[in-house]
Amino acid sequence: MSVVFEEVRLSLPHIEVAAHLYGHENGQPVIALHGWLDNAATFSRLAPLLDGLRIVALDLPGHGHSEHRPRGAAYNLWDYAHDVLQTAEQFGWQRFSLLGHSMGAIVAVLLAGAMPERVERLALIDGVIPFTGEAEGAPQKLGEALRALLKVEKKRKPVYATFEQAVAARMKGVGAVSWEAAELLAQRGLMPVPGGYTWRTDPRxxxxxxxxxxxxxxxxxxxxxxxxxxxxxxxxxxxxxADLRERVHALPFELHHLAGGHHLHLDDQAGAAAVAAVFNPFFAAAAS
Known part of the structure:
Protein backbone atom coordinates (compact mmCIF):
# COMPACT_ATOMS: atom_id res chain seq x y z
CA MET A 1 0.00 0.00 0.00
CA SER A 2 1.41 3.38 -1.05
CA VAL A 3 0.36 6.27 1.20
CA VAL A 4 1.37 9.91 0.71
CA PHE A 5 1.80 11.84 3.94
CA GLU A 6 4.28 14.17 5.60
CA GLU A 7 6.04 13.06 8.77
CA VAL A 8 6.43 15.89 11.32
CA ARG A 9 7.49 16.44 14.90
CA LEU A 10 5.73 19.06 17.00
CA SER A 11 7.39 20.69 20.01
CA LEU A 12 4.43 21.37 22.29
CA PRO A 13 5.06 23.43 25.44
CA HIS A 14 5.12 20.30 27.60
CA ILE A 15 6.16 17.42 25.29
CA GLU A 16 7.31 16.58 21.76
CA VAL A 17 4.93 14.55 19.60
CA ALA A 18 5.06 13.00 16.14
CA ALA A 19 2.35 13.12 13.52
CA HIS A 20 1.41 12.32 9.93
CA LEU A 21 0.00 15.15 7.83
CA TYR A 22 -2.51 14.39 5.07
CA GLY A 23 -4.23 16.63 2.56
CA HIS A 24 -3.77 20.19 1.34
CA GLU A 25 -2.68 22.74 3.91
CA ASN A 26 -5.78 24.82 3.13
CA GLY A 27 -8.17 21.95 3.82
CA GLN A 28 -10.57 21.82 6.75
CA PRO A 29 -8.45 21.39 9.92
CA VAL A 30 -8.86 17.95 11.51
CA ILE A 31 -6.85 16.30 14.30
CA ALA A 32 -7.01 12.49 14.19
CA LEU A 33 -6.67 10.49 17.41
CA HIS A 34 -5.86 6.78 17.50
CA GLY A 35 -6.86 4.14 20.02
CA TRP A 36 -5.06 2.77 23.08
CA LEU A 37 -1.66 1.20 22.23
CA ASP A 38 -2.08 2.10 18.54
CA ASN A 39 -0.44 4.97 16.66
CA ALA A 40 -0.91 7.39 13.75
CA ALA A 41 -0.71 4.52 11.25
CA THR A 42 -4.24 3.53 12.23
CA PHE A 43 -5.45 6.21 9.78
CA SER A 44 -3.15 5.21 6.90
CA ARG A 45 -5.99 3.62 4.90
CA LEU A 46 -8.76 6.05 5.82
CA ALA A 47 -7.07 9.47 5.73
CA PRO A 48 -6.18 9.41 2.00
CA LEU A 49 -9.87 8.71 1.21
CA LEU A 50 -11.19 11.78 3.04
CA ASP A 51 -11.66 14.77 0.77
CA GLY A 52 -10.94 18.44 1.42
CA LEU A 53 -9.31 17.94 4.82
CA ARG A 54 -5.99 18.87 6.39
CA ILE A 55 -5.49 15.96 8.78
CA VAL A 56 -2.94 15.88 11.60
CA ALA A 57 -2.82 12.23 12.67
CA LEU A 58 -1.06 12.27 16.03
CA ASP A 59 1.01 9.70 17.82
CA LEU A 60 -0.39 10.47 21.26
CA PRO A 61 2.27 10.76 23.99
CA GLY A 62 3.62 7.37 25.00
CA HIS A 63 2.68 5.89 21.61
CA GLY A 64 4.48 5.52 18.29
CA HIS A 65 7.27 8.04 17.76
CA SER A 66 6.04 10.58 20.32
CA GLU A 67 7.85 11.18 23.58
CA HIS A 68 6.86 9.41 26.77
CA ARG A 69 5.55 11.52 29.61
CA PRO A 70 8.14 12.32 32.31
CA ARG A 71 8.39 10.30 35.50
CA GLY A 72 5.55 11.07 37.85
CA ALA A 73 3.20 12.14 35.07
CA ALA A 74 0.15 10.12 34.03
CA TYR A 75 -1.75 9.11 30.91
CA ASN A 76 -5.25 10.18 31.86
CA LEU A 77 -7.85 10.87 29.18
CA TRP A 78 -7.96 14.55 30.14
CA ASP A 79 -4.18 14.76 29.72
CA TYR A 80 -4.63 13.68 26.09
CA ALA A 81 -7.28 16.38 25.68
CA HIS A 82 -4.62 18.91 26.68
CA ASP A 83 -2.18 17.42 24.14
CA VAL A 84 -4.78 17.82 21.39
CA LEU A 85 -5.54 21.40 22.35
CA GLN A 86 -1.83 22.28 22.33
CA THR A 87 -1.51 20.66 18.89
CA ALA A 88 -4.30 22.91 17.59
CA GLU A 89 -2.51 25.91 19.12
CA GLN A 90 0.68 24.89 17.32
CA PHE A 91 -1.14 25.07 13.97
CA GLY A 92 -2.99 28.27 14.89
CA TRP A 93 -6.38 26.53 14.66
CA GLN A 94 -9.02 28.26 16.78
CA ARG A 95 -11.69 25.96 15.33
CA PHE A 96 -11.01 22.40 14.23
CA SER A 97 -12.67 19.02 13.90
CA LEU A 98 -11.71 15.74 15.54
CA LEU A 99 -11.52 12.27 14.00
CA GLY A 100 -11.19 9.65 16.71
CA HIS A 101 -11.03 5.87 16.96
CA SER A 102 -11.72 3.98 20.22
CA MET A 103 -9.83 5.79 23.01
CA GLY A 104 -9.20 8.64 20.57
CA ALA A 105 -12.95 8.99 20.08
CA ILE A 106 -13.46 9.20 23.84
CA VAL A 107 -10.79 11.91 24.15
CA ALA A 108 -12.48 13.77 21.29
CA VAL A 109 -15.83 13.74 23.11
CA LEU A 110 -14.25 14.96 26.36
CA LEU A 111 -12.53 17.87 24.61
CA ALA A 112 -15.63 18.78 22.58
CA GLY A 113 -17.75 18.77 25.72
CA ALA A 114 -15.24 20.79 27.73
CA MET A 115 -14.45 23.35 25.02
CA PRO A 116 -17.35 23.41 22.56
CA GLU A 117 -16.23 26.78 21.22
CA ARG A 118 -13.12 25.14 19.70
CA VAL A 119 -14.51 21.96 18.10
CA GLU A 120 -16.30 22.18 14.74
CA ARG A 121 -17.25 18.51 14.15
CA LEU A 122 -16.71 15.06 15.64
CA ALA A 123 -16.20 11.96 13.48
CA LEU A 124 -16.01 8.92 15.78
CA ILE A 125 -15.16 5.28 15.04
CA ASP A 126 -16.31 2.58 17.49
CA GLY A 127 -15.75 4.67 20.59
CA VAL A 128 -17.59 7.38 22.49
CA ILE A 129 -18.05 6.64 26.22
CA PRO A 130 -15.17 5.79 28.59
CA PHE A 131 -15.30 2.88 30.98
CA THR A 132 -17.06 4.33 34.00
CA GLY A 133 -16.82 3.69 37.73
CA GLU A 134 -18.96 4.76 40.64
CA ALA A 135 -17.88 6.25 43.96
CA GLU A 136 -18.03 3.06 46.01
CA GLY A 137 -15.39 1.39 43.84
CA ALA A 138 -12.99 4.35 43.74
CA PRO A 139 -10.79 3.41 46.76
CA GLN A 140 -10.21 -0.09 45.39
CA LYS A 141 -9.40 1.25 41.91
CA LEU A 142 -6.88 3.75 43.29
CA GLY A 143 -5.28 1.05 45.43
CA GLU A 144 -4.88 -1.26 42.42
CA ALA A 145 -3.31 1.55 40.41
CA LEU A 146 -0.87 2.55 43.15
CA ARG A 147 0.26 -1.06 43.71
CA ALA A 148 0.83 -1.50 39.97
CA LEU A 149 2.75 1.79 39.80
CA LEU A 150 5.19 0.55 42.46
CA LYS A 151 5.97 -2.48 40.29
CA VAL A 152 6.12 -0.89 36.84
CA GLU A 153 9.87 -0.16 36.87
CA LYS A 154 10.59 -3.89 37.31
CA LYS A 155 8.47 -4.94 34.35
CA ARG A 156 10.12 -5.72 31.02
CA LYS A 157 8.45 -5.30 27.68
CA PRO A 158 8.17 -8.44 25.53
CA VAL A 159 10.90 -9.02 22.93
CA TYR A 160 9.99 -10.76 19.66
CA ALA A 161 12.71 -12.56 17.72
CA THR A 162 11.23 -11.50 14.40
CA PHE A 163 9.03 -8.71 13.07
CA GLU A 164 6.47 -11.31 11.99
CA GLN A 165 6.15 -12.66 15.54
CA ALA A 166 5.36 -9.15 16.79
CA VAL A 167 2.75 -8.69 14.06
CA ALA A 168 1.13 -12.00 15.01
CA ALA A 169 1.01 -10.91 18.66
CA ARG A 170 -0.65 -7.59 17.73
CA MET A 171 -3.30 -9.42 15.74
CA LYS A 172 -4.50 -10.99 18.99
CA GLY A 173 -4.27 -7.87 21.13
CA VAL A 174 -7.03 -5.59 22.39
CA GLY A 175 -9.31 -5.01 19.42
CA ALA A 176 -8.04 -7.91 17.29
CA VAL A 177 -6.94 -6.80 13.81
CA SER A 178 -6.14 -8.28 10.41
CA TRP A 179 -2.57 -9.19 9.49
CA GLU A 180 -2.35 -6.16 7.21
CA ALA A 181 -3.58 -3.81 9.93
CA ALA A 182 -1.24 -5.30 12.54
CA GLU A 183 1.66 -4.94 10.11
CA LEU A 184 0.92 -1.24 9.54
CA LEU A 185 0.69 -0.57 13.28
CA ALA A 186 3.85 -2.61 13.95
CA GLN A 187 5.89 -0.81 11.30
CA ARG A 188 5.41 2.38 13.30
CA GLY A 189 5.10 0.88 16.76
CA LEU A 190 8.15 -1.40 16.95
CA MET A 191 11.81 -0.65 17.59
CA PRO A 192 14.87 -2.93 17.35
CA VAL A 193 16.45 -4.13 20.61
CA PRO A 194 18.99 -6.83 21.45
CA GLY A 195 17.33 -10.12 20.59
CA GLY A 196 14.74 -8.75 18.20
CA TYR A 197 11.98 -6.17 18.44
CA THR A 198 9.83 -4.60 21.13
CA TRP A 199 7.11 -1.95 21.23
CA ARG A 200 7.94 1.75 21.50
CA THR A 201 4.93 2.32 23.78
CA ASP A 202 5.45 3.45 27.36
CA PRO A 203 4.89 0.50 29.78
CA ARG A 204 2.89 2.86 32.02
CA ALA A 242 -26.50 -4.92 25.08
CA ASP A 243 -26.65 -2.28 27.84
CA LEU A 244 -23.87 -0.26 26.22
CA ARG A 245 -25.52 -0.43 22.80
CA GLU A 246 -28.77 0.79 24.32
CA ARG A 247 -26.94 3.69 25.91
CA VAL A 248 -25.15 4.53 22.66
CA HIS A 249 -28.39 4.48 20.68
CA ALA A 250 -29.83 7.07 23.08
CA LEU A 251 -27.03 9.53 22.24
CA PRO A 252 -27.91 12.69 20.30
CA PHE A 253 -25.47 11.71 17.54
CA GLU A 254 -25.77 10.58 13.94
CA LEU A 255 -25.23 6.78 14.07
CA HIS A 256 -24.01 4.47 11.30
CA HIS A 257 -23.73 0.69 11.63
CA LEU A 258 -21.05 -0.85 9.42
CA ALA A 259 -19.87 -4.43 9.00
CA GLY A 260 -16.44 -5.17 10.42
CA GLY A 261 -14.42 -5.32 13.60
CA HIS A 262 -13.14 -2.65 15.97
CA HIS A 263 -10.46 -1.57 13.44
CA LEU A 264 -12.74 -1.71 10.40
CA HIS A 265 -11.15 1.49 9.06
CA LEU A 266 -7.73 -0.21 8.96
CA ASP A 267 -8.36 -3.94 8.55
CA ASP A 268 -8.88 -3.71 4.79
CA GLN A 269 -9.48 -1.22 2.02
CA ALA A 270 -13.19 -2.05 1.79
CA GLY A 271 -13.71 -1.14 5.44
CA ALA A 272 -11.79 2.11 5.02
CA ALA A 273 -13.90 2.98 1.96
CA ALA A 274 -17.12 2.27 3.89
CA VAL A 275 -16.08 4.60 6.71
CA ALA A 276 -14.98 7.26 4.21
CA ALA A 277 -18.39 7.03 2.51
CA VAL A 278 -19.94 8.05 5.85
CA PHE A 279 -17.49 10.79 6.78
CA ASN A 280 -16.99 12.50 3.41
CA PRO A 281 -20.53 13.91 3.19
CA PHE A 282 -20.42 14.67 6.91
CA PHE A 283 -17.34 16.89 6.51
CA ALA A 284 -18.57 18.27 3.18
CA ALA A 285 -21.64 19.64 4.97
CA ALA A 286 -19.37 21.90 6.99
CA ALA A 287 -17.90 23.39 3.84
CA SER A 288 -21.26 24.05 2.13
Whole structure:
Protein backbone atom coordinates (compact mmCIF):
# COMPACT_ATOMS: atom_id res chain seq x y z
CA MET A 1 0.00 0.00 0.00
CA SER A 2 1.41 3.38 -1.05
CA VAL A 3 0.36 6.27 1.20
CA VAL A 4 1.37 9.91 0.71
CA PHE A 5 1.80 11.84 3.94
CA GLU A 6 4.28 14.17 5.60
CA GLU A 7 6.04 13.06 8.77
CA VAL A 8 6.43 15.89 11.32
CA ARG A 9 7.49 16.44 14.90
CA LEU A 10 5.73 19.06 17.00
CA SER A 11 7.39 20.69 20.01
CA LEU A 12 4.43 21.37 22.29
CA PRO A 13 5.06 23.43 25.44
CA HIS A 14 5.12 20.30 27.60
CA ILE A 15 6.16 17.42 25.29
CA GLU A 16 7.31 16.58 21.76
CA VAL A 17 4.93 14.55 19.60
CA ALA A 18 5.06 13.00 16.14
CA ALA A 19 2.35 13.12 13.52
CA HIS A 20 1.41 12.32 9.93
CA LEU A 21 0.00 15.15 7.83
CA TYR A 22 -2.51 14.39 5.07
CA GLY A 23 -4.23 16.63 2.56
CA HIS A 24 -3.77 20.19 1.34
CA GLU A 25 -2.68 22.74 3.91
CA ASN A 26 -5.78 24.82 3.13
CA GLY A 27 -8.17 21.95 3.82
CA GLN A 28 -10.57 21.82 6.75
CA PRO A 29 -8.45 21.39 9.92
CA VAL A 30 -8.86 17.95 11.51
CA ILE A 31 -6.85 16.30 14.30
CA ALA A 32 -7.01 12.49 14.19
CA LEU A 33 -6.67 10.49 17.41
CA HIS A 34 -5.86 6.78 17.50
CA GLY A 35 -6.86 4.14 20.02
CA TRP A 36 -5.06 2.77 23.08
CA LEU A 37 -1.66 1.20 22.23
CA ASP A 38 -2.08 2.10 18.54
CA ASN A 39 -0.44 4.97 16.66
CA ALA A 40 -0.91 7.39 13.75
CA ALA A 41 -0.71 4.52 11.25
CA THR A 42 -4.24 3.53 12.23
CA PHE A 43 -5.45 6.21 9.78
CA SER A 44 -3.15 5.21 6.90
CA ARG A 45 -5.99 3.62 4.90
CA LEU A 46 -8.76 6.05 5.82
CA ALA A 47 -7.07 9.47 5.73
CA PRO A 48 -6.18 9.41 2.00
CA LEU A 49 -9.87 8.71 1.21
CA LEU A 50 -11.19 11.78 3.04
CA ASP A 51 -11.66 14.77 0.77
CA GLY A 52 -10.94 18.44 1.42
CA LEU A 53 -9.31 17.94 4.82
CA ARG A 54 -5.99 18.87 6.39
CA ILE A 55 -5.49 15.96 8.78
CA VAL A 56 -2.94 15.88 11.60
CA ALA A 57 -2.82 12.23 12.67
CA LEU A 58 -1.06 12.27 16.03
CA ASP A 59 1.01 9.70 17.82
CA LEU A 60 -0.39 10.47 21.26
CA PRO A 61 2.27 10.76 23.99
CA GLY A 62 3.62 7.37 25.00
CA HIS A 63 2.68 5.89 21.61
CA GLY A 64 4.48 5.52 18.29
CA HIS A 65 7.27 8.04 17.76
CA SER A 66 6.04 10.58 20.32
CA GLU A 67 7.85 11.18 23.58
CA HIS A 68 6.86 9.41 26.77
CA ARG A 69 5.55 11.52 29.61
CA PRO A 70 8.14 12.32 32.31
CA ARG A 71 8.39 10.30 35.50
CA GLY A 72 5.55 11.07 37.85
CA ALA A 73 3.20 12.14 35.07
CA ALA A 74 0.15 10.12 34.03
CA TYR A 75 -1.75 9.11 30.91
CA ASN A 76 -5.25 10.18 31.86
CA LEU A 77 -7.85 10.87 29.18
CA TRP A 78 -7.96 14.55 30.14
CA ASP A 79 -4.18 14.76 29.72
CA TYR A 80 -4.63 13.68 26.09
CA ALA A 81 -7.28 16.38 25.68
CA HIS A 82 -4.62 18.91 26.68
CA ASP A 83 -2.18 17.42 24.14
CA VAL A 84 -4.78 17.82 21.39
CA LEU A 85 -5.54 21.40 22.35
CA GLN A 86 -1.83 22.28 22.33
CA THR A 87 -1.51 20.66 18.89
CA ALA A 88 -4.30 22.91 17.59
CA GLU A 89 -2.51 25.91 19.12
CA GLN A 90 0.68 24.89 17.32
CA PHE A 91 -1.14 25.07 13.97
CA GLY A 92 -2.99 28.27 14.89
CA TRP A 93 -6.38 26.53 14.66
CA GLN A 94 -9.02 28.26 16.78
CA ARG A 95 -11.69 25.96 15.33
CA PHE A 96 -11.01 22.40 14.23
CA SER A 97 -12.67 19.02 13.90
CA LEU A 98 -11.71 15.74 15.54
CA LEU A 99 -11.52 12.27 14.00
CA GLY A 100 -11.19 9.65 16.71
CA HIS A 101 -11.03 5.87 16.96
CA SER A 102 -11.72 3.98 20.22
CA MET A 103 -9.83 5.79 23.01
CA GLY A 104 -9.20 8.64 20.57
CA ALA A 105 -12.95 8.99 20.08
CA ILE A 106 -13.46 9.20 23.84
CA VAL A 107 -10.79 11.91 24.15
CA ALA A 108 -12.48 13.77 21.29
CA VAL A 109 -15.83 13.74 23.11
CA LEU A 110 -14.25 14.96 26.36
CA LEU A 111 -12.53 17.87 24.61
CA ALA A 112 -15.63 18.78 22.58
CA GLY A 113 -17.75 18.77 25.72
CA ALA A 114 -15.24 20.79 27.73
CA MET A 115 -14.45 23.35 25.02
CA PRO A 116 -17.35 23.41 22.56
CA GLU A 117 -16.23 26.78 21.22
CA ARG A 118 -13.12 25.14 19.70
CA VAL A 119 -14.51 21.96 18.10
CA GLU A 120 -16.30 22.18 14.74
CA ARG A 121 -17.25 18.51 14.15
CA LEU A 122 -16.71 15.06 15.64
CA ALA A 123 -16.20 11.96 13.48
CA LEU A 124 -16.01 8.92 15.78
CA ILE A 125 -15.16 5.28 15.04
CA ASP A 126 -16.31 2.58 17.49
CA GLY A 127 -15.75 4.67 20.59
CA VAL A 128 -17.59 7.38 22.49
CA ILE A 129 -18.05 6.64 26.22
CA PRO A 130 -15.17 5.79 28.59
CA PHE A 131 -15.30 2.88 30.98
CA THR A 132 -17.06 4.33 34.00
CA GLY A 133 -16.82 3.69 37.73
CA GLU A 134 -18.96 4.76 40.64
CA ALA A 135 -17.88 6.25 43.96
CA GLU A 136 -18.03 3.06 46.01
CA GLY A 137 -15.39 1.39 43.84
CA ALA A 138 -12.99 4.35 43.74
CA PRO A 139 -10.79 3.41 46.76
CA GLN A 140 -10.21 -0.09 45.39
CA LYS A 141 -9.40 1.25 41.91
CA LEU A 142 -6.88 3.75 43.29
CA GLY A 143 -5.28 1.05 45.43
CA GLU A 144 -4.88 -1.26 42.42
CA ALA A 145 -3.31 1.55 40.41
CA LEU A 146 -0.87 2.55 43.15
CA ARG A 147 0.26 -1.06 43.71
CA ALA A 148 0.83 -1.50 39.97
CA LEU A 149 2.75 1.79 39.80
CA LEU A 150 5.19 0.55 42.46
CA LYS A 151 5.97 -2.48 40.29
CA VAL A 152 6.12 -0.89 36.84
CA GLU A 153 9.87 -0.16 36.87
CA LYS A 154 10.59 -3.89 37.31
CA LYS A 155 8.47 -4.94 34.35
CA ARG A 156 10.12 -5.72 31.02
CA LYS A 157 8.45 -5.30 27.68
CA PRO A 158 8.17 -8.44 25.53
CA VAL A 159 10.90 -9.02 22.93
CA TYR A 160 9.99 -10.76 19.66
CA ALA A 161 12.71 -12.56 17.72
CA THR A 162 11.23 -11.50 14.40
CA PHE A 163 9.03 -8.71 13.07
CA GLU A 164 6.47 -11.31 11.99
CA GLN A 165 6.15 -12.66 15.54
CA ALA A 166 5.36 -9.15 16.79
CA VAL A 167 2.75 -8.69 14.06
CA ALA A 168 1.13 -12.00 15.01
CA ALA A 169 1.01 -10.91 18.66
CA ARG A 170 -0.65 -7.59 17.73
CA MET A 171 -3.30 -9.42 15.74
CA LYS A 172 -4.50 -10.99 18.99
CA GLY A 173 -4.27 -7.87 21.13
CA VAL A 174 -7.03 -5.59 22.39
CA GLY A 175 -9.31 -5.01 19.42
CA ALA A 176 -8.04 -7.91 17.29
CA VAL A 177 -6.94 -6.80 13.81
CA SER A 178 -6.14 -8.28 10.41
CA TRP A 179 -2.57 -9.19 9.49
CA GLU A 180 -2.35 -6.16 7.21
CA ALA A 181 -3.58 -3.81 9.93
CA ALA A 182 -1.24 -5.30 12.54
CA GLU A 183 1.66 -4.94 10.11
CA LEU A 184 0.92 -1.24 9.54
CA LEU A 185 0.69 -0.57 13.28
CA ALA A 186 3.85 -2.61 13.95
CA GLN A 187 5.89 -0.81 11.30
CA ARG A 188 5.41 2.38 13.30
CA GLY A 189 5.10 0.88 16.76
CA LEU A 190 8.15 -1.40 16.95
CA MET A 191 11.81 -0.65 17.59
CA PRO A 192 14.87 -2.93 17.35
CA VAL A 193 16.45 -4.13 20.61
CA PRO A 194 18.99 -6.83 21.45
CA GLY A 195 17.33 -10.12 20.59
CA GLY A 196 14.74 -8.75 18.20
CA TYR A 197 11.98 -6.17 18.44
CA THR A 198 9.83 -4.60 21.13
CA TRP A 199 7.11 -1.95 21.23
CA ARG A 200 7.94 1.75 21.50
CA THR A 201 4.93 2.32 23.78
CA ASP A 202 5.45 3.45 27.36
CA PRO A 203 4.89 0.50 29.78
CA ARG A 204 2.89 2.86 32.02
CA UNK A 205 0.11 2.75 29.41
CA UNK A 206 -0.66 -0.74 30.68
CA UNK A 207 -1.30 0.44 34.24
CA UNK A 208 -4.88 0.36 35.57
CA UNK A 209 -6.68 3.70 35.74
CA UNK A 210 -6.43 5.30 39.20
CA UNK A 211 -9.82 6.98 38.78
CA UNK A 212 -12.72 6.58 36.39
CA UNK A 213 -15.44 9.04 35.50
CA UNK A 214 -18.85 8.13 36.86
CA UNK A 215 -21.67 7.45 34.43
CA UNK A 216 -23.10 10.85 35.38
CA UNK A 217 -19.78 12.49 34.50
CA UNK A 218 -19.68 10.75 31.11
CA UNK A 219 -23.25 11.73 30.31
CA UNK A 220 -22.53 15.34 31.25
CA UNK A 221 -19.69 15.49 28.71
CA UNK A 222 -21.95 13.98 26.04
CA UNK A 223 -24.68 16.52 26.77
CA UNK A 224 -22.16 19.37 26.55
CA UNK A 225 -21.12 18.44 22.99
CA UNK A 226 -22.54 21.21 20.82
CA UNK A 227 -21.16 20.31 17.38
CA UNK A 228 -22.47 17.90 14.73
CA UNK A 229 -21.27 14.38 15.53
CA UNK A 230 -21.15 11.25 13.38
CA UNK A 231 -20.49 7.90 15.07
CA UNK A 232 -19.61 4.71 13.16
CA UNK A 233 -20.41 1.55 15.11
CA UNK A 234 -18.65 -1.65 14.02
CA UNK A 235 -21.03 -4.62 13.99
CA UNK A 236 -18.26 -6.85 15.39
CA UNK A 237 -16.57 -4.08 17.38
CA UNK A 238 -16.13 -3.41 21.10
CA UNK A 239 -19.46 -1.66 21.68
CA UNK A 240 -21.55 -4.83 21.43
CA UNK A 241 -22.71 -5.21 25.04
CA ALA A 242 -26.50 -4.92 25.08
CA ASP A 243 -26.65 -2.28 27.84
CA LEU A 244 -23.87 -0.26 26.22
CA ARG A 245 -25.52 -0.43 22.80
CA GLU A 246 -28.77 0.79 24.32
CA ARG A 247 -26.94 3.69 25.91
CA VAL A 248 -25.15 4.53 22.66
CA HIS A 249 -28.39 4.48 20.68
CA ALA A 250 -29.83 7.07 23.08
CA LEU A 251 -27.03 9.53 22.24
CA PRO A 252 -27.91 12.69 20.30
CA PHE A 253 -25.47 11.71 17.54
CA GLU A 254 -25.77 10.58 13.94
CA LEU A 255 -25.23 6.78 14.07
CA HIS A 256 -24.01 4.47 11.30
CA HIS A 257 -23.73 0.69 11.63
CA LEU A 258 -21.05 -0.85 9.42
CA ALA A 259 -19.87 -4.43 9.00
CA GLY A 260 -16.44 -5.17 10.42
CA GLY A 261 -14.42 -5.32 13.60
CA HIS A 262 -13.14 -2.65 15.97
CA HIS A 263 -10.46 -1.57 13.44
CA LEU A 264 -12.74 -1.71 10.40
CA HIS A 265 -11.15 1.49 9.06
CA LEU A 266 -7.73 -0.21 8.96
CA ASP A 267 -8.36 -3.94 8.55
CA ASP A 268 -8.88 -3.71 4.79
CA GLN A 269 -9.48 -1.22 2.02
CA ALA A 270 -13.19 -2.05 1.79
CA GLY A 271 -13.71 -1.14 5.44
CA ALA A 272 -11.79 2.11 5.02
CA ALA A 273 -13.90 2.98 1.96
CA ALA A 274 -17.12 2.27 3.89
CA VAL A 275 -16.08 4.60 6.71
CA ALA A 276 -14.98 7.26 4.21
CA ALA A 277 -18.39 7.03 2.51
CA VAL A 278 -19.94 8.05 5.85
CA PHE A 279 -17.49 10.79 6.78
CA ASN A 280 -16.99 12.50 3.41
CA PRO A 281 -20.53 13.91 3.19
CA PHE A 282 -20.42 14.67 6.91
CA PHE A 283 -17.34 16.89 6.51
CA ALA A 284 -18.57 18.27 3.18
CA ALA A 285 -21.64 19.64 4.97
CA ALA A 286 -19.37 21.90 6.99
CA ALA A 287 -17.90 23.39 3.84
CA SER A 288 -21.26 24.05 2.13
Missing amino acids: LMLPSPLRLSLAHAQAFIQAVACPTSLVLAEQGLLVD
